Every structure is written in structure tokens, then in C-alpha cells.
Amino acid sequence: MRLTDIFQKIDSNHDRYVRELKELLAIPSVSTYSHHRGDVRRAAEWVLNHCKRIGLEARLEDTGGHPVVIASRCPHQNRPTLLVYGHYDVQPAEPEEEWNTAPFQPTVRDGFLYARGASDDKGQFFTYLKALEVILAVTGDLPINVKILVEGEEEIGSPHLGAFLKKNRELLRADAIAISDGSQFSEDVPAITYGLRGLSYMQITVQGPRTDLHSGSFGGIAPNPINALVSILAQLKNPDGTIAIPGFYDTVAPLEPWEREAMGALPFSEEKLKAYLGLERLCEEPGYSALESKTARPTLDINGIWGGFSGEGAKTVIPAKAGAKVSMRLVPHQKPRDIAALFTQYVTRLCPKEVSLQVNALHGAEPVLVSRDLPQVQAAVRAIHAGFGVAPVFIREGGSIPIVNLLKEVLELEAILLLGWGRPDDGAHAPNERFSLSDFKKGIRSAAALFFELHSCCCA
Ligand code: BES
Numbered sequence: 513m514r515l516t517d518i519f520q521k522i523d524s525n526h527d528r529y530v531r532e533l534k535e536l537l538a539i540p541s542v543s544t545y546s547h548h549r550g551d552v553r554r555a556a557e558w559v560l561n562h563c564k565r566i567g568l569e570a571r572l573e574d575t576g577g578h579p580v581v582i583a584s585r586c587p588h589q590n591r592p593t594l595l596v597y598g599h600y601d602v603q604p605a606e607p608e609e610e611w612n613t614a615p616f617q618p619t620v621r622d623g624f625l626y627a628r629g630a631s632d633d634k635g636q637f638f639t640y641l642k643a644l645e646v647i648l649a650v651t652g653d654l655p656i657n658v659k660i661l662v663e664g665e666e667e668i669g670s671p672h673l674g675a676f677l678k679k680n681r682e683l684l685r686a687d688a689i690a691i692s693d694g695s696q697f698s699e700d701v702p703a704i705t706y707g708l709r710g711l712s713y714m715q716i717t718v719q720g721p722r723t724d725l726h727s728g729s730f731g732g733i734a735p736n737p738i739n740a741l742v743s744i745l746a747q748l749k750n751p752d753g754t755i756a757i758p759g760f761y762d763t764v765a766p767l768e769p770w771e772r773e774a775m776g777a778l779p780f781s782e783e784k785l786k787a788y789l790g791l792e793r794l795c796e797e798p799g800y801s802a803l804e805s806k807t808a809r810p811t812l813d814i815n816g817i818w819g820g821f822s823g824e825g826a827k828t829v830i831p832a833k834a835g836a837k838v839s840m841r842l843v844p845h846q847k848p849r850d851i852a853a854l855f856t857q858y859v860t861r862l863c864p865k866e867v868s869l870q871v872n873a874l875h876g877a878e879p880v881l882v883s884r885d886l887p888q889v890q891a892a893v894r895a896i897h898a899g900f901g902v903a904p905v906f907i908r909e910g911g912s913i914p915i916v917n918l919l920k921e922v923l924e925l926e927a928i929l930l931l932g933w934g935r936p937d938d939g940a941h942a943p944n945e946r947f948s949l950s951d952f953k954k955g956i957r958s959a960a961a962l963f964f965e966l967h968s969c970c971c972a
Pocket residue numbers: 632633666667668669670693694695711875876877909910911912913914
């Protein structure tokens with residue numbers, strides 16, 4: 513059987529695959545930092561050259577921001593086309609001192625490859641390139657057509673990709689899309705994700721006096737922007753942890769009984785999660801389980817706060833300015849734009865008159881639910897079963913992939929296969945991010961199997 517030959521070859525090539533992935537991981541393609549612009553481009557070029565090397569037609573396209581890599585091999589006129597989406601950009605690596613080995617010096621330890629981007633998402637989308645390479649080497653052909661879209665702005669909200677999609681509808685036309693940019697439910701429990709949360713990311717700046725002031729000379733008359741800011745922030749949530757912004761929950765789709773039942777049946781261990789987080793208690797939403805709260809309910813978190821003096825010792829100062837970043841994870845049918853407006857109205861109302869306030873929406877992502885009842889989804893179930901040795905469970909994820917909703921709408925695609933090869937404890941966005949080498953291998957196997965399964969499901 514061909515798949516057995518392919519799996520054998522994946523095993524024998526494993527060390528080379530890891531060496532290649534390390535090259536890509538060594539490039540610090542941090543999309544949010546302008547001083548890394550050149551590195552981001554270098555990563556795009558690396559992916560471009562790799563696509564060419566494995567026998568795809570490939571090119572870089574400008575988007576107005578970081579470039580996208582477009583590659584394809586479409587030899588069969590009457591067979592389906594799979595579009596594979598991934599991102600070569602990464603989140604910042606700070607705090608770097610928390611890393612056991614440097615974030616951009618990829619290192620293998622105890623069966624894991626450690627580096628920023630190892631799991632999110634370089635290691636995951638790379639599995640498709642290796643799957644294509646091995647299928648071509650073993651069979652000399654591809655069972656279906658393939659198109660690849662790897663972008664460099666996912667971690668900053670994909671600000672230019674929407675316009676690019678709209679302009680290149682025909683170029684990207686496909687029958688299904690595969691995205692591996694998430695995780696399994698837990699170790700050895702692979703999953704197909706059918707829901708992602710959305711996001712509304714806000715920044716608040718409060719301006720007090722024109723300049724920093726001596727808190728003795730001016731304390732008592734000069735308004736303090738940090739005091740104002742924390743009083744605003746403290747009113748964003750109610751004492752029970754629910755969100756206090758008027759109208760915030762109005763469009764939230766309630767969880768259906770079947771879904772709560774299905775979530776309750778997943779092999780979820782709250783004890784293990786608490787141990788991983790180093791917490792004795794979780795703060796789930798009243799009336800919802802921990803799993804529901806972290807994947808299917810909306811949230812509000814302060815991500816950062818600044819102002820005044822926080823260095824060594826004491827400084828008696830009334831600062832001129834203070835600020836905070838606040839993100840809200842959204843669920844269907846909340847709209848990032850509407851939520852940003854509700855947030856702005858509420859915060860403006862809360863702001864004391866003696867200081868001035870600026871509120872900016874930094875970026876957003878639409879929440880999505882994708883169909884589970886499609887032949888392509890069944891093909892993915894079989895592919896994961898072949899690659900991981902067990903059938904996947906169906907889950908919703910708490911993270912966001914901003915472009916998914918637009919891919920669905922602009923390309924009019926129902927078959928969106930969200931197949932995370934990572935694990936929840938890979939440390940995405942955190943120090944010591946890693947990707948299990950066995951997941952890397954199982955991901956390549958599953959990706960290879962998916963091409964054959966899509967051929968049998970949709971060409972009969
Ligand atoms: N890979 C993640 C999304 C993800 C995380 C999916 C966990 C499933 C489980 C992605 O790269 C990411 O981090 N996205 C950002 C998007 C934001 C910057 C607009 C996120 O969710 O914070």
C-alpha cells in the first residue's frame with residue numbers, strides 16, 4: 513500500500529526534516545516589530561525557496577505589509593483542490609531571560625524542538641510541505657491539486673490579507689482549506705477544531721498634566737492619570753468575573769444542550785490543567801464549566817499596563833500619562849467592530865472629567881464556527897486516524913485566526929479543516945515554546961494521508 517511506503521519514508525527522512533525546520537525557526541520573523549521587517553522577509557523567502565525546491569510553482573506577493581508566499585501544483589483538471597493556509601510570522605520572544613535556550617537558536621531536548629514559532633506556526637504548516645515532497649518522491653504525482661498560502665501578518669491580525677484575498681479570489685479558488693495552526697485536545701488526543709473565538713483588541717491612554725510632576729508640590733490638585741486608569745479598568749468586570757460593558761453579551765449565541773453534552777464528554781482533566789497552570793482555583797464564568805469558559809464564552813483581559821515609576825526604590829511623581837491594552841475574546845455572533853464601539857462608549861463614560869482619554873482599536877478577528885457535517889471533514893477524520901493512530905475528537909478553541917472568516921466568505925468555502933498538530937502545553941506566545949517531534953511526524957503523516965483521503969472522498 514502506498515501510504516505505508518510514504519509513512520516509511522517520512523520516518524527515514526525525519527532527521528533531515530528537523531534540520532530544515534530549524535533553519536526556518538532560526539529566522540526571527542517577529543511581525544509586530546518594525547526592526548524585524550528584514551527578518552520577516554527573509555522567512556518569506558526561505559518558505560518560497562523551499563516550495564520551489566519540493567517542486568511547486570511559487571512566488572512572493574506584496575500585500576502592502578509583510579509578503580505572502582503563494583505556491584501551487586495543480587496537475588489534475590477534474591480533481592479537487594486543497595488550499596493550505598499557514599503563517600511564517602511569530603510573536604515576540606520576550607521575556608528572553610525566561611528561555612532555557614535562546615528563542616531563535618532552535619534546540620532539540622527530550623523529544624521536543626524548542627524555539628519561538630516551533631508550534632505556532634512554522635512547525636505546523638511545514639508538515640504540508642514535507643507531505644507534498646514525500647508524496648511526489650514516492651508516487652511521482654499528487655492525488656489532488658494543491659495551493660499554498662503562507663502569510664506573515666497573522667500574529668498582528670492579518671491587516672492586509674483580506675484585501676489580498678478579495679483581489680485574488682480566482683488564484684486561490686479551492687474546494688477545501690486545511691489550516692494547522694492550533695492544537696490537539698491534549699497529548700495523544702488529536703482534534704478537529706470546529707470553532708475559534710474572535711478578538712477585539714483595544715488600547716486606552718489617559719493624559720493628566722502636561723508633564724510629570726512632584727507629587728508633594730502638586731499632589732492634591734493635579735489629577736493622576738494612573739488613578740483614573742485603574743478606576744476605569746476596575747469597572748470593566750463585575751465582582752463575579754462577568755463583563756460589565758453594557759450590551760456586551762447581547763449577541764452571544766447561547767450554548768446548545770447537545771454541545772454542552774459533547775463538551776462534557778471530552779476527556780478533560782481540570783486537575784491536570786490546574787497543575788500545569790500552577791493554580792489552585794480557576795475562575796470560570798458562573799454557570800459554565802472550565803472548558804466552556806475557555807473556548808465557547810467571551811472574555812475580557814488586561815494584557816498590559818504602564819505609567820509612572822516602577823523602577824528600583826521610590827520616586828514621588830504624578831505621571832503625565834498612563835495606558836493599558838485590553839483584549840476581549842469573542843464568540844458567535846459578536847462583531848469585533850460593535851464590541852470595540854461598546855467598549856469605547858463605556859470607557860469614555862467612566863473616565864473622570866479632569867483627565868483626557870484616548871481609545872484605539874488595535875485589531876480584531878471574527879469568531880467562527882465551521883461545518884462538521886461534510887465529506888471533507890470525514891476525510892480529515894480518517895487522515896488523522898491514519899497519522900496519529902487514533903480518531904480525533906471535535907473541539908472549539910479559545911484562540912483566534914483572524915482570516916478564517918474571510919476565507920470562508922470571500923472564497924465561498926464551507927470545507928474549512930482546522931487540524932491542530934500542536935499541544936495546549938506547547939507554550940505558544942510564551943517562553944520555551946516547543947513542538948513535540950512525534951507530533952511533527954504524526955502531522956506530516958496526517959497531512960499526507962489527507963491528500964489521498966480527499967481524493968477518495970471527492971473524486972469518486
Ligand atoms: N495559532 C494561534 C491561534 C490559536 C491558538 C488557535 C490556540 C487555536 C488554539 C494564532 O497564531 C494566534 O495566536 N492568533 C492570535 C490572533 C490575534 C493576534 C489577532 C491570537 O489568538 O491571539
